[in-house]
Amino acid sequence: MRRELGFRLVIGAFAVLVVGLVVAIGVELSRQSWLSIARFGLAFWLDRTWDPVAGEFGALPFIWGTLYSSGLALLLATPVALGIAVFISDLCPAWLRGPLVFFTELLAAIPSIVYGLWGIFVLVPAVRQFEIAMPELLRRLPLFSGPPLGVGMLAAALILAVMIVPFTSSVAREVLKTVPMAQREAAYALGATRFEAIRSAIFFARTGIVGAVMLGFGRALGETMAVTMVIGNNPQISPSLFAPQYTMAAVIANEFTEATDDLYLHALIEIGLVLFLITLIVNSASRLLIWAMGRTARPAARRVELGAAA
Amino acid sequence: MMTATTSVPVPTARSGSVPHEPVGRARIDVRGLSFFYGVTRALDDITLQLYPNVVTAFIGPSGCGKSTFLRTLNRMNDIIPGARVQGTVLLDGEDIYRAGVDVVALRRRVGMVFQKSNPFPKSIFENVAYGLRINRMAGSRSELAGRVEDSLKQAALWDEVKDRLQDSALALSGGQQQRLCIARALAIQPDVLLMDEPASALDPIATQRIEELVYALKQTYTVIIVTHNMQQAARVSDFTAFFWLGRLVEYDRTDRIFTAPAEKLTEDYVTGRFG
Amino acid sequence: MMLDARRRFLSALFVAACGLSVVLALVPLGLILFFVIGSGVQALNLEFFTALPKPVGEPGGGMLNAFVGTLILTGLASLMAIPAGVLSGIYMSEYAGTRLATATRFAADTLNGVPSIVIGIFAYGIAVLPFRQFSALAGGLALGIMMVPIIARTTEEMLLLVPAAMREGALALGATRARAVFTVIVPAALPGIVTGAVLALARIAGETAPLLFTSFNNRFFSTDLRQPISSVTVQVFTYAISPYEDWRRQAWAGALVLVSFVLACSVLARLVTARIQRGWA
Numbered sequence: 001m002r003r004e005l006g007f008r009l010v011i012g013a014f015a016v017l018v019v020g021l022v023v024a025i026g027v028e029l030s031r032q033s034w035l036s037i038a039r040f041g042l043a044f045w046l047d048r049t050w051d052p053v054a055g056e057f058g059a060l061p062f063i064w065g066t067l068y069s070s071g072l073a074l075l076l077a078t079p080v081a082l083g084i085a086v087f088i089s090d091l092c093p094a095w096l097r098g099p100l101v102f103f104t105e106l107l108a109a110i111p112s113i114v115y116g117l118w119g120i121f122v123l124v125p126a127v128r129q130f131e132i133a134m135p136e137l138l139r140r141l142p143l144f145s146g147p148p149l150g151v152g153m154l155a156a157a158l159i160l161a162v163m164i165v166p167f168t169s170s171v172a173r174e175v176l177k178t179v180p181m182a183q184r185e186a187a188y189a190l191g192a193t194r195f196e197a198i199r200s201a202i203f204f205a206r207t208g209i210v211g212a213v214m215l216g217f218g219r220a221l222g223e224t225m226a227v228t229m230v231i232g233n234n235p236q237i238s239p240s241l242f243a244p245q246y247t248m249a250a251v252i253a254n255e256f257t258e259a260t261d262d263l264y265l266h267a268l269i270e271i272g273l274v275l276f277l278i279t280l281i282v283n284s285a286s287r288l289l290i291w292a293m294g295r296t297a298r299p300a301a302r303r304v305e306l307g308a309a310a
Numbered sequence: 311m312m313t314a315t316t317s318v319p320v321p322t323a324r325s326g327s328v329p330h331e332p333v334g335r336a337r338i339d340v341r342g343l344s345f346f347y348g349v350t351r352a353l354d355d356i357t358l359q360l361y362p363n364v365v366t367a368f369i370g371p372s373g374c375g376k377s378t379f380l381r382t383l384n385r386m387n388d389i390i391p392g393a394r395v396q397g398t399v400l401l402d403g404e405d406i407y408r409a410g411v412d413v414v415a416l417r418r419r420v421g422m423v424f425q426k427s428n429p430f431p432k433s434i435f436e437n438v439a440y441g442l443r444i445n446r447m448a449g450s451r452s453e454l455a456g457r458v459e460d461s462l463k464q465a466a467l468w469d470e471v472k473d474r475l476q477d478s479a480l481a482l483s484g485g486q487q488q489r490l491c492i493a494r495a496l497a498i499q500p501d502v503l504l505m506d507e508p509a510s511a512l513d514p515i516a517t518q519r520i521e522e523l524v525y526a527l528k529q530t531y532t533v534i535i536v537t538h539n540m541q542q543a544a545r546v547s548d549f550t551a552f553f554w555l556g557r558l559v560e561y562d563r564t565d566r567i568f569t570a571p572a573e574k575l576t577e578d579y580v581t582g583r584f585g
Numbered sequence: 586m587m588l589d590a591r592r593r594f595l596s597a598l599f600v601a602a603c604g605l606s607v608v609l610a611l612v613p614l615g616l617i618l619f620f621v622i623g624s625g626v627q628a629l630n631l632e633f634f635t636a637l638p639k640p641v642g643e644p645g646g647g648m649l650n651a652f653v654g655t656l657i658l659t660g661l662a663s664l665m666a667i668p669a670g671v672l673s674g675i676y677m678s679e680y681a682g683t684r685l686a687t688a689t690r691f692a693a694d695t696l697n698g699v700p701s702i703v704i705g706i707f708a709y710g711i712a713v714l715p716f717r718q719f720s721a722l723a724g725g726l727a728l729g730i731m732m733v734p735i736i737a738r739t740t741e742e743m744l745l746l747v748p749a750a751m752r753e754g755a756l757a758l759g760a761t762r763a764r765a766v767f768t769v770i771v772p773a774a775l776p777g778i779v780t781g782a783v784l785a786l787a788r789i790a791g792e793t794a795p796l797l798f799t800s801f802n803n804r805f806f807s808t809d810l811r812q813p814i815s816s817v818t819v820q821v822f823t824y825a826i827s828p829y830e831d832w833r834r835q836a837w838a839g840a841l842v843l844v845s846f847v848l849a850c851s852v853l854a855r856l857v858t859a860r861i862q863r864g865w866a
Binding site: 019032253 | 596600848
């Protein structure tokens with residue numbers, strides 16, 4: 001047994017390394033944002049003015065931009081993602097399943113920078129045309145106010161939506177797979193239509209599906225390149241879809257190498273720290289939901305994360 | 311509550327077989343063995359001796375503990391969490407459950423063939439050579455090849471695979487795979503060969519070949535075979551132990567067990583009154 | 586009867602809506618591929634792959650330094666991540682019930698969900714700040730950290746698929762646990778493990794954010810690990826936001842190369858996975 005102990009210690013060390021990495025990230029981020037935390041405290045997150053030149057660091061615009069863009073993206077993406085998940089798992093003919101899964105995986109695998117490139121040169125001009133074509137009456141609404149730049153919240157939300165659809169749908173698909181066939185069979189045997197049978201399956205899997213949606217939300221929160229290339233990068237708080245705004249990830253990406261003094265850098269890193277914590281909470285909660293659902297169905301919930309990871 | 315007789319029965323020669331001299335010292339000596347998984351008692355106070363150069367069969371209904379008992383003899387039960395052993399198992403006089411015993415070396419001496427054949431996803435040659443390599447039992451490449459050939463011959467598989475030793479073992483038929491696993495176990499020259507229902511997953515023709523093999527192997531090894539097939543036990547073994555609910559009910563020469571058992575329970579089982 | 590018709594109508598509507606969502610998702614995919622291939626192919630020539638970038642404003646030039654840079658960065662990342670990922674995956678499968686295994690699984694999944702820019706900040710803190718310079722090593726570290734959880738979880742999953750009978754067979758022949766794992770179980774799961782590594786590689790080859798302030802960028806050709814280094818993704822980003830038409834075309838070409846690479850890896854992974862599933866059946 002002594003020999004096994006050596007083996008166990010060595011590979012255990014690498015397992016500890018993985019755990020340690022997560023802890024280390026939290027620690028290092030806290031360490032490197034200390035100046036900003038100490039100086040501004042909680043006011044950092046309530047101040048709307050981000051003016052590094054004047055030494056004013058208010059991060060509220062970034063929280064606003066992140067939540068607005070991710071929330072809107074979620075609204076747009078979730079029905080589509082669930083529709084795909086249902087289609088692939090319950091509705092489509094067997095021969096179509098493989099190719100469809102392949103295409104959704106491909107969509108998920110496209111690098112963020114490519115989305116961003118396409119965003120700048122294809123999506124933004126299209127959105128600009130859309131903004132220009134908007135009737136005057138609607139333009140008066142705060143939701144559609146502002147000059148038609150093309151870049152702005154709408155473009156960001158659209159591109160985020162496209163990016164999280166494959167992710168959410170593959171996780172939702174795995175969740176639906178864990179619903180026992182018996183559930184649907186019982187519904188059909190009672191004379192249910194396809195819609196009603198699938199609805200009962202979705203109801204059975206509702207916890208897991210909520211988890212899948214949240215995972216998509218978590219993914220949107222952290223998305224950087226595609227967003228920063230189409231959102232306009234303006235630290236303002238505006239309800240308008242047309243207004244250029246800023247997200248937490250985008251400001252870090254853009255201004256990190258421009259940070260001239262330590263306070264500036266620490267302020268940016270503090271934003272990164274909070275982004276880390278938010279995604280940690282959202283992802284953990286969603287995985288908890290998926291795991292809890294998996295326990296009631298079959299113990300196959302682990303495969304869900306792997307579908308998401310790869 | 312029944313334990314084996316402590317006298318040493320003399321195995322009589324079966325018709326057509328090579329007569330062997332009376333056995334003296336038992337190769338494996340089990341005394342008061344009980345086995346637990348956590349709080350469940352799986353084996354209850356078993357005492358018997360297993361003799362060299364004979365085939366001993368363990369029979370009994372499913373769940374009676376015969377496989378569990380078999381696995382205590384090479385400490386394969388160690389890998390079950392919560393496993394606990396009481397009593398002693400002596401291999402040539404030494405307790406294999408004593409603290410500090412090298413389990414790896416034990417398993418070299420007490421080999422095992424499993425119910426469902428489990429060849430490695432490697433070539434036929436590499437499967438048989440595996441035990442030789444990890445136990446460093448062959449000096450040169452030619453010595454290794456020689457031992458592999460020997461083992462395959464002992465397992466009556468050599469003629470069928472000698473031209474395709476590099477092929478994947480998974481391409482063989484079920485019966486061939488099982489004989490390959492036997493060859494793999496024999497390659498490291500164990501003293502004892504434990505076989506856990508080796509033919510239960512095979513068709514009748516393959517089963518017959520395994521049985522012939524088992525009968526031939528006892529010339530060189532101590533063979534202990536677990537089987538749920540009573541006719542098989544009657545055909546192949548010299549001694550039979552009947553287990554029920556984790557207890558050893560009766561242990562005697564095979565012909566006695568099947569024609570004139572001492573215990574009523576044994577008689578009921580061998581006559582098929584319960585399965 | 587009326588109720589039946591209404592229910593049937595709803596059901597048909599639902600099915601149509603699901604089908605529509607599939608179309609809605611495939612349309613952007615089609616558009617992206619269309620533009621990437623269409624615009625990218627134009628700038629794709631031998632010079633693109635073999636030449637270095639020309640000074641600002643001058644047409645022509647290529648992304649040789651970027652391709653080499655990405656190769657070096659992914660190589661570094663793999664060197665760090667594959668041993669760590671595989672070994673921790675082995676731990677999670679061999680000692681699956683232990684608290685450490687559960688904690689590792691949770692940590693790996695968490696790490697998977699951490700935004701790549703945050704990992705970039707971490708790598709900046711521990712590999713750039715102390716040495717006061719951007720380097721390929723720091724970029725490789727950031728990418729490696731991202732690879733570890735993917736490789737660890739796929740390794741664990743693949744190892745758990747290997748029948749327990751294999752381990753028993755090896756142990757019964759006198760193998761120690763370590764021997765059984767490394768000479769029988771891991772080789773049996775190897776195709777799946779390699780696939781996981783390939784997918785992880787494809788994912789990080791396309792990453793930009795964590796490189797922005799670790800490996801930074803380099804206009805010149807460099808293989809020095811302690812200096813900033815170029816990469817395809819960062820170069821595409823730089824070109825994309827620039828005002829020069831020629832650079833923008835090269836950005837599309839770079840994007841085409843990235844997408845082709847990712848596509849190739851996905852196809853490869855699918856083929857191997859299909860073979861594995863046939864093997865175990």
